[in-house]
Amino acid sequence: MSTVSQDGFARFVQENQHKFYRLAYSYVKNQEEALDLVQEAVVRALQKLTTLRQPEYIKTWFYKILVNECLMYLRKRKIISLPLESELLPDPSYETPEPVELLSYIEKLDPTLKTVIFLRFYEEMKLEEIAKVTQTNLSTVKSRLYRALKLLRLEIVDEEVAYFETSKRSN
Amino acid sequence: MKHPKDQINEAFDCIKVPQNLDTLLERAIRQEKRRMRMVRVFKYASSVAAVFVITAVALLNLNPVFAKAVQDVPVLGDLCRIFTFRQYGFEDEVKVINVTVPQIENTGNSDLEARINLEISKMIEREVEESTERAQEYYDAFLATGGDPSTYHPPATSIDYEIKYISQNMISFLIYKLETIANAYQTNRYYNIDLETGEELTLRDFLGEQYQDIVYEQISEQIPELDEFTKSMLFPEVDIKNLIDENRKFYIAEDGVTLMVVFEKYEIAAGAAGQIEFPIYVP
Numbered sequence: 001m002s003t004v005s006q007d008g009f010a011r012f013v014q015e016n017q018h019k020f021y022r023l024a025y026s027y028v029k030n031q032e033e034a035l036d037l038v039q040e041a042v043v044r045a046l047q048k049l050t051t052l053r054q055p056e057y058i059k060t061w062f063y064k065i066l067v068n069e070c071l072m073y074l075r076k077r078k079i080i081s082l083p084l085e086s087e088l089l090p091d092p093s094y095e096t097p098e099p100v101e102l103l104s105y106i107e108k109l110d111p112t113l114k115t116v117i118f119l120r121f122y123e124e125m126k127l128e129e130i131a132k133v134t135q136t137n138l139s140t141v142k143s144r145l146y147r148a149l150k151l152l153r154l155e156i157v158d159e160e161v162a163y164f165e166t167s168k169r170s171n
Numbered sequence: 172m173k174h175p176k177d178q179i180n181e182a183f184d185c186i187k188v189p190q191n192l193d194t195l196l197e198r199a200i201r202q203e204k205r206r207m208r209m210v211r212v213f214k215y216a217s218s219v220a221a222v223f224v225i226t227a228v229a230l231l232n233l234n235p236v237f238a239k240a241v242q243d244v245p246v247l248g249d250l251c252r253i254f255t256f257r258q259y260g261f262e263d264e265v266k267v268i269n270v271t272v273p274q275i276e277n278t279g280n281s282d283l284e285a286r287i288n289l290e291i292s293k294m295i296e297r298e299v300e301e302s303t304e305r306a307q308e309y310y311d312a313f314l315a316t317g318g319d320p321s322t323y324h325p326p327a328t329s330i331d332y333e334i335k336y337i338s339q340n341m342i343s344f345l346i347y348k349l350e351t352i353a354n355a356y357q358t359n360r361y362y363n364i365d366l367e368t369g370e371e372l373t374l375r376d377f378l379g380e381q382y383q384d385i386v387y388e389q390i391s392e393q394i395p396e397l398d399e400f401t402k403s404m405l406f407p408e409v410d411i412k413n414l415i416d417e418n419r420k421f422y423i424a425e426d427g428v429t430l431m432v433v434f435e436k437y438e439i440a441a442g443a444a445g446q447i448e449f450p451i452y453v454p
Contacts, residue, residue, distance in 0.1 A: 038192070
């Protein structure tokens with residue numbers, strides 16, 4: 001059995017900290033709170049490091065802690081509110097939105113949808129890994145991904161989703 | 172048209188990462204590593220001490236020469252001790268709680284011991300009760316907001332202690348509760364006890380009537396010397412002087428002379444700065 005050392009964990013954090021911060025920020029939209037949440041997740045992960053049995057899963061393992069930390073925080077502050085779809089939908093006339101504009105739409109998404117968008121594209125995780133992080137099943141992940149892309153009015157081009165869809169049809 | 176993946180990545184890249192993220196996380200890891208190491212050392216030290224005492228008691232009764240020799244060794248002869256009295260934990264679908272209860276002994280004042288030990292036990296009992304209630308509320312809220320019980324992570328509470336300073340005349344120790352509900356937060360109770368009078372020591376006892384001015388002056392001198400990150404996190408509108416009163420938390424540093432004045436997380440700075448401590452020198 002191999003484990004991740006404390007130093008190994010510190011390196012992992014250092015290499016990926018920008019992503020952690022960006023995810024946390026996209027939930028809380030506040031610098032101090034995002035810093036706080038990433039810090040808490042890191043400390044908590046360090047305390048639980050011995051429970052990570054397979055080092056190759058460190059990424060999904062850590063994201064599970066971070067996502068959980070952020071969602072618990074939002075729930076506690078009760079600032080999870082499902083935005084109305086009408087205020088969420090970008091202007092249908094737009095073709096390719098400016099990144100900042102798109103970010104503002106992503107930030108308005110429900111946290112569960114946001115998580116999937118982030119992990120799938122920014123973190124380039126497989127759908128199965130996302131299911132592990134979010135503790136849901138594959139079909140939930142897929143439907144969330146679809147829904148998020150649709151709300152953002154982005155063309156649904158996701159090779160993996162497409163692959164699952166075709167394999168399902170051929171069965 | 173751009174691939175959605177690229178569009179999304181560009182969008183997330185717009186989130187500006189604060190420059191201090193690196194230092195902040197590095198420091199959080201360093202502090203946590205140190206804390207974990209200390210907890211291990213204290214646990215080990217207290218169990219070794221307990222074994223040693225039992226052996227020593229047996230020998231004292233058997234061997235008068237040994238008894239004489241022990242009196243000359245201050246550590247075993249007349250030093251008060253803080254030891255782990257009881258460790259327990261319980262866990263269900265709502266919560267996880269781990270508790271270490273310390274007690275003091277060998278103070279040469281059995282009334283004092285009984286009083287403090289009772290207070291410690293009661294305080295811990297109260298904290299456990301409070302955390303249990305909070306966990307239940309949290310669980311109920313989780314379900315009420317549509318949370319799936321199978322994805323619920325029970326909040327963990329642990330209560331433990333740390334010895335700061337021990338001598339013939341004084342003991343200083345900390346009992347802390349670490350609770351991880353959403354954000355982890357820690358509650359600290361510092362004990363600084365004069366073993367002769369049995370009284371709890373306050374800043375006034377060390378620094379005299381002018382304690383507020385002395386502490387405030389030393390803190391004011393130290394603030395500019397804080398690291399840039401901590402400085403940037405300080406709340407601008409806090410009146411530190413007003414926060415220095417008889418209830419101000421502090422402990423006695425290892426050297427037995429320096430007082431460490433403690434401001435808990437969120438007290439004078441944003442949460443990311445954590446707990447802030449200032450060494451105060453007794454003139």
